[in-house]
Amino acid sequence: MKNIFTENLPTKLMALVMAFALWLYAINRHTGDLSATVSLTVSVPEGIAIVEQSTEEVTIHVQGPQNVIDTVDGMIKDHKIWAQYVIRESPDGIEDQLKQSIFIRREHLDLPPAVKLVSVYPDKIDVVLGKLQKKKLKVVLQKKGEPAVGYSVVNEFIFPGEVEVTGPLSALKEVSSINTVPVDISGISGEQNRTFPWRIEIDKRVAIRRGDKTVSLPVECKEDVRVWLQIVEQQDTRVLGKIKIKIISPAEYPYLIKLQDEFVEVKVKGPKLLLDKLNTDDVILYIDVTSLKPPGPYKQPIKSILPKNVEIADKLPEAHLDIRETQRSAEAR
Template identity: 65%
Template sequence: MIKEIITGNLLTKFMALVMAIALWLYAINRHTEDLTEVVRLSVSVPTGITVLEQSAEDIVVHLRGPQNVIETTKGLIKDQKVHAKYVIQESPEGIEDQIKQTVIIGREHLGLPNSVKLISVYPEKVSILLGKLQKKRLKVNLQKKGEPAIGYTIANEFVFPAEVEVEGPLNALKEVVSINTIPVDIGGITVEQNRTFPWRIEIDQKVTVKHGDKSITVPVVCDQDIRMWLQVVEKQETRVIEKLKIKILMPDNYPYVIKLRDEYVNIKIKGSKLLLEKLNPEDILPYVDVTSLKPPGPYKQPIKCHLSKNLEIVDKLPDAHLDIRERENPSESGKQ
C-alpha cells in the first residue's frame, strides 16, 4: 500500500515538478530592467603595431534584460569584469608608417550574459590610428627633482649606459634623439651620498614629439635601467673682506723706517659657502716681506696672504708701494 502511494502517478508528479520550475523561472524573470553604464574600450593590436590615437576610450552601453541578470551585470561592470575589447587584425607588413581604421562596437565585443540584450552603444564607431613600431637607440637625459642640502651642489653627473634601445612608433621616433629617466629625488643630499653611488633608476616610458607649436607625448617601451653617479660638493662662493691692515715682516731691530702708501687692502676669497660663513676677518693676515730689500729707497713688493685649507684668493693681490728710509732719530725703531 505504501509502495503504491510512493510510486504511483509518477507522470503526474513529474509534470507538476516541471510546472513548478517553470513558474519559478517565470516569477524571477518576468520583470525586465534597463541599464546604462560606461565601460572601458581596450584595443588589442598584434606585435609590431601600436595605437597612436583613439577617438574614444570609454563607451556608453544601454542594456536590457531580466532584473536579476541586470543587477549581476551591473556588478560585473563595476568590477571591470565586463568591458569592451576590440582586436585589430592588421598585419605590420601592411603598414608603411601609420594607418587609420574605424571600428564598429557590437555585442560580440562586450562579453555580455546571453539573456542581456544590447539596445545601443555610443559611440558606435571609434576611429583608431595605428602606427608601425621600430627600434631606435636614444641618448639618456638624467632628470632630477629637488635641491641638494643648503651649502651643497652637484658638480658632475654621469649615467651608464649613455644610450638605450627603445621601441616606439616609426613616425614619432624619426624626430626623437633622446629619452628621459624617471625624475630622481636629490632633495637634501650632501657629500655623504658620494659613497652610495651608483643609484639604479628607470627610463621614462615615453618621448615628446613636436608637431608645429604643439608637443605630443608618445608611449615607448624600454626594458633597460640606468646606473647614475653624482659628484656632490660643497657650494663654492666668493666673499670680499675689506680694509684688512697690511702687516710688514722685517728683522728684529730693523734700522729703517717703512711707510706704506696704502695701509689697507681688500681681498676676494673663494671657498665653500659653509667655510666662508664661518670665516673671521681677524684670521686673515695680508703682509709684505721686506727682509730681502736693501734700503733706502722706494719699493714695490707683492702683498701675500696665507689662508686656511679649501680657501683661495680669487684675484691677484696688488703690489704694495713702500718708502724705506734711515731713521732720523737713532732711538727710533723700525715701524710701519
C-alpha cells in the same frame, strides 16, 4: 497536527509555486537604468602598435532588472567590466601607418545576459596603427630634484650610451634619443660618489611633434643602463672688506712704519658652504718689512694666510708705505 501540513498538499504546493513566480515577476518588472564610463582596451597583433587612439573611455547606457543593474554598477566601479576590441590587421598590410575606425558593440562588453545595452558613446573610435621596427637611440639621463645645498652635479656618464628600442616606424624615424626614467638626485652630496654606478631603467615612451603639440608614444626597451655622476661642492666667490694689514717685523725693529691704507678689500674663492661661514677674522693679510730701511717710500706685496680650500680670487694690491727713523734710532747713530 500532522493533518494541518498534509491536507490539500497539491493545492498548497501550487500556491507556493505561484507565489514564487509572482515574486520573480515583481523583481523583473522593476527595471533599472545605468549610465557609466568604462575603460576601452584595443589589442593589436604582434608587430603592430597603436600610434593614436581617439579615446580610451566610452560611456555606456544599460537597462535591466534593478538587482542586476546594481551588480553591474558595482562591477564597473571595481573595474571588472570594460570594453575590449581586438584588431586582426596583419603587419604585412601596413607600410608605415594605417588609420582605422572601430565600432563598439555589445560583444565587446562583458555584460550579464539580463542586461540590455541601450547605447555606447562614442560608438565609433578612430585608431592609427603603426608598424613596429627596431632602432638604436641615444640615452639621455633625466634627473629630478636638486642636490644638497652647496653641491652640484658637474659630470655624468651613461653606459651603454645607446640602447635598442622597438616602436612604431612613424615615431622612431623622427627621434634620435630616448630618456631614462627620472632619477631622483634630491639631497645628494659628495658622499654619493662612492655609491655609483646606479642601474637605471629606460623610459617606455618617446615624445614627437605632431603639428603644434607634442605626442608621447609607447615603445619597448629590454635594456637598462648604468649611471655615474660626479658630485662636487659648489665653488663661489665672496668679497671681504676692511681687513687690516698686519706688519711683520723683527723684534726691536728701530723704524717707524706708516701705511698709506691700513685696510684692504679682498675677493676670495672656494666651496660655497665654506665661504658662507667665512668672516674677516679668518683671513690674515700682512707685509714683511724685515729687509726695509729708511728712507722710503716703498711698495710691498701683501701676503695672505687663508683657511684650507680658500684662495685669493683677484691679485692683492701692493701696500704703499713709508719708513722713518724714530728719534731713539737717530740718537743711537
